[in-house]
Structures are given as C-alpha cells and as structure tokens.
Amino acid sequence: VHHAAAVGQGKGVLNDNKSINTDSYPGGYYLRDITKPMYSQSGGAIETYTAKNKMVSPGTLLTDSDNIWNDPAAVDAHVYAGKVYDYYYTKLGRNSFDDEGGTLKSTVHYRENYGNAGWTGTQMVYGDGDGSDKYAYLSGALDVVAHEITHGVTERTADLVYEGQSGALNESWSDVFGNLIENKSDPEWLCGEDITTPNIPGDALRSMSDPTKYGDPDHMRDYVDTTEDHGGVHTNSGIPNKAFYNFVTTSGVIRDNAAKVWYRALSQYLTSNSKFIDARNATIQAATDLFGAGSTEVNAVTNAWSNVGVG
C-alpha cells in the first residue's frame, strides 16, 4: 500500500498541543511515524495501537480520518517514543531498542484500571491509571516512555535478570535514561512526576537525588531484602540511582558524557546476573575506555559508587 509521511495535530495528556508524524493512506491516516532512519534502512517505524481496555497487544493500529488526533494517551505514547528513538540514535548511535531499526510498537488503554506501564519483550504497554486519581494515563510522561523503551534496550544488551540486585540495576538503568531523555531541570530528579496524582504537584514514584524521600535506600547498608516486587527492584534501584545522581552532579561531568558511560557499561560490560559491585566496575571501565584513566569522569564515577557504599 502506498505510504506517505504526514503531520497531524493533537493534544497530549497534559492538554499540550503537539505535532504528530503519521502515515497517510487513501481515506485517512495511520498513527505510524515513517520519518526515522530506521524506515529507509529496514522499514521500521513507530506505531501506536489501542487495546480498547482489553488485555491484548498490540491491539488495533490507531487511524484517524482528518489527522487531528483526540486520544491524548496515544498522542503522547507516539510522540514520546519518537523522542526516545531520536535520543538513542543521535546521542548514542543506537538504532531503536534492538539496534536493528526494529519497529517501536506502543499499546495504550491496556487492560482496565491498570496503573502500570511495561515492556512485554517486544513492545510497550500503558495502562490508563488505577481508576482513582493516583495516576494519569501512563504514557503522559516522557520519562516513563523512555523508562519502558530502555527496558527493551536492556533486554537486548545486558539482559539483566529482573530479580534482586540485577533487577534493581535493570530498573535503575531505565530510570537513568528516563531522566536523561526527559532532561528537565527539576532539582529533585523525579521519576513519573508528570503522571503521578495529576492533581497534586511535586510528587512522583521515585526520586534519584534523594531516594529516601519515597522510602527507597540510598546506601548499600539500607539494601532491602524482600520477596516483594521481584526482590525490591523498584526500591533497591535507589542505590544505583543515587550513584548516577552523584556522578552527573560532580563538577566537570556533563550529562551527555555520563550517558555515554552508562550506555557503554550496559551494552559492553554488564551481564544478566551482574550485581551492584559489577555495575561499579562496569561504569569505571566504560569511563576509562571513553575518557582515560585518572580522568574527571573516572574519579567521579568511582567516588559516586563509594558514596553509596558500593566498592
């Protein structure tokens, strides 16, 4: 079928106007972005579907007759996935989650009263929130979308087992790239702040600068041994999250270089059963590869992990 890139309009979850890359066909438009390098290289695209509140994925590819889109959850899932693709491609030289230009599929309105978001192993899924006002549509935050897509990157690289320390590293690397890609200047380095209790400003799921604000540990001595949540992967992530915060906020370290160190550690050195000490060693080795022994970055990352009691 003949495809032609088009630009539509729509509002996001926070009622913000945005342009949307769509794909025209005789009679309407698909919510499919064919403007990225992956399309010309391998036919890969960014596609957004709806599950119509069933537990199906991918569900139905969204279409619209006049290219004016009025599903805010879909608009944000689509536009934010494009921003995440652009970041990985331009900043880190990675071509989509699989580095092979694989299509990035998102499904919104997944299940009923679903206050979660996730990576299924092949695509992203986003719930509508839990039916109360605890969450807005979960795709309404760039750090959430980047977090989910980074689960895909992690699975195709280190493939960190989602349990215990490797699981907390898996979670932390997703929070780190969620923060790097959202790139807000918020002083507290919050995760999911845009979709958590939309009526109450200033709260979030987690804080990277002060994990203890949400009851998460910021030092190895406070590591939580639990069987909950795959061994506390969303809690113990506070320790590597704080280490990353320490690293990036060290004078002389810039965010784009910190991103290169964290990405190289994930893609070249971490493996499926890595523990926190392995992450320390991986990031020190990556910083050494990129910036040399004794560099500002190597000293900063070494101190960053020592500060949280790792190494």
Ligand SMILES: Cc1cccc(C(=O)O)c1OC(=O)C1CC1
């Ligand atoms: C909201 C939510 C619930 C359950 C799992 C995840 C998950 O993807 O681990 C999740 O997404 C996040 O944590 C994003 C970063 C805010």
Ligand SMILES: [Zn+2]
């Ligand atoms: Zn996660």
